[in-house]
Amino acid sequence: MQERRDKVRARLGELGADALLVTKPVNVRYLTGFSGSNGQLVVGTEDVFLTDGRYEEQSAKECPDLRREIYRTSAGQIGEGAGMYGLLSSVVSGLGVTRPAVEAGHVTLATARALREKLSGVELVEADGEIETLRRVKDTDEVGRIRRACEIADRALADLLPQLAEGMTEVEVAAVLEHAMRNHGSEGLSFDTIAAFGEQAAEPHHHPTERRLRRGDMIKLDFGAIAGGYHSDMTRTIAFGEPADQMSSIYTLVQGAQQAGLDAVKPGATTGDVDAASRGYLTERGYDFSHGTGHGLGLEIHEAPPVRAGSIDVLIPGMVITVEPGIYLPGVGGVRIEDSVVVRDGGCDILTGSTKELVIV
Numbered sequence: 001m002q003e004r005r006d007k008v009r010a011r012l013g014e015l016g017a018d019a020l021l022v023t024k025p026v027n028v029r030y031l032t033g034f035s036g037s038n039g040q041l042v043v044g045t046e047d048v049f050l051t052d053g054r055y056e057e058q059s060a061k062e063c064p065d066l067r068r069e070i071y072r073t074s075a076g077q078i079g080e081g082a083g084m085y086g087l088l089s090s091v092v093s094g095l096g097v098t099r100p101a102v103e104a105g106h107v108t109l110a111t112a113r114a115l116r117e118k119l120s121g122v123e124l125v126e127a128d129g130e131i132e133t134l135r136r137v138k139d140t141d142e143v144g145r146i147r148r149a150c151e152i153a154d155r156a157l158a159d160l161l162p163q164l165a166e167g168m169t170e171v172e173v174a175a176v177l178e179h180a181m182r183n184h185g186s187e188g189l190s191f192d193t194i195a196a197f198g199e200q201a202a203e204p205h206h207h208p209t210e211r212r213l214r215r216g217d218m219i220k221l222d223f224g225a226i227a228g229g230y231h232s233d234m235t236r237t238i239a240f241g242e243p244a245d246q247m248s249s250i251y252t253l254v255q256g257a258q259q260a261g262l263d264a265v266k267p268g269a270t271t272g273d274v275d276a277a278s279r280g281y282l283t284e285r286g287y288d289f290s291h292g293t294g295h296g297l298g299l300e301i302h303e304a305p306p307v308r309a310g311s312i313d314v315l316i317p318g319m320v321i322t323v324e325p326g327i328y329l330p331g332v333g334g335v336r337i338e339d340s341v342v343v344r345d346g347g348c349d350i351l352t353g354s355t356k357e358l359v360i361v
Contacts, residue, residue: 002065005031007134008043017101017125019044019092021115024106026299027131032063035229040088041066044095050087085118092119101127129304136296136304137318142230143342143351146297146320149186149232150340150351152225156180157236157354164240164361166215170195170208173219181225190224190231190301201237201334204291204326215241218251218333224301231301233322234352235338238359250327251335251358257281258337258356261293261323265315265341265348272311278325279309287327294322297340319343320351 008020008031022028022041029035031043036055042048049066051059056070069091071083092100100119102112104126115124138146159180164173174195181189196206197213201220213219222235237251261278275293282288292308297320305313307321315321324338337356341348 001031001033001063004134005043005047008130011130012044012101015101015125015127015130017099017127019095019097019099020101020103020127020130021088022103022131023111024103024131027103027106027135029229030131030135030299032066034059034062036062040084042088042091042095042097042100044097044100046095048091048095050084050091052084085114089119092122097122099123099125101125101130103131104128132304135298137316138298138320138342139318142298143318143320145228145230146232146340146342147351148227149190149225149230150234150353152181152184152186152227153223153232153234154353155184156186156223156225157221157234159183160221161238161359161361164213164219166213166240168213169210170197170200170206170213171210173213173221174208174223177221177223181223184225186225186227187229188226190226190233194220194222194235196220196334197240198333199331202328202330202332203334204289204328204336213240216243217241218243218247218335220334220336222336222338229299231297231299232352233297233301233324233338233340234354235324235326235336236354236356236359237335237337238361240361242360243358246329247333247335248358250329250333253282253285253287254325254327254335254337255356255358257325258323258339261325262339262341262348262350265321265323265343267315267317267343267345269315270311271305271307271313271315271321272309274307274315274321274323275309275311278323282325282327289326289328291326294324294338296321315343317343317345 174193198217260281264277294307296303326336328334
């Protein structure tokens, strides 16, 4: 964590600031290891972590290398409670900070106004995406956590398949999958599980309903687990009974498009190149999809870099992204296949292990 904070400190001069106030929870966790819901970090000549009394013991365990300051308030958000502002003012003054940078993409107008009022004599500097830029490239530990989250999701899917039965609802299937992820050690859900049957799978981000499973349905499942704070993301489309010829053909096309995208993942390529590879494979065959081909993955389910048309973000070894093209036919059905991958020299390693051959249950 110290090395990460040192990288932030090295950026202060270019920002025209003498400290950075970090308030976005995932960024605080990235720089400190603190996993609670309320914490702030000042990176300056000295690094100081602030939180409220609920997290005194937890912060001592998770960030033992930091100077910790505890304010006596039950406020769960920065911007609430005079205790935090009073202590922050004291810390900033004690460090001799006159130009603190704030995370412009996270701090609200109300919080900025309160900071200006309480931190008298200082000038706030807007910083945007500083920590997010560092988070793009994952270290060995981070990749290991994402790999573990992917393994949990793989095991959960394996548990679900023999339980599928005619008459189950989308809500029930999502619940079985989520319970299985918890049983295998997931800390929570990366996002609301998508379980879509038949014609409902034509919605890219469908919310599970009481629609019941019928023979001949294709089932689209998009889900993710969390391990050590890091997310996984995987989509598989399976057949419940023998699928219609049209859906089998579409599945084969999406399979080819997804492989084309995976083949394009390599250092030096752009995420726009990955999108073009998957999307081009389908457009040449008369299809397209309305969403990006993927996204970065880590402490957040969607983070930099985006994998979309025209993106110029260059892939670097250690980046973790998803590759997830699809075909959606309103009133008929849809297919999406998605993997989480880590960029390696010469290509990528696929972290999601479930088969992408069409499974018929």
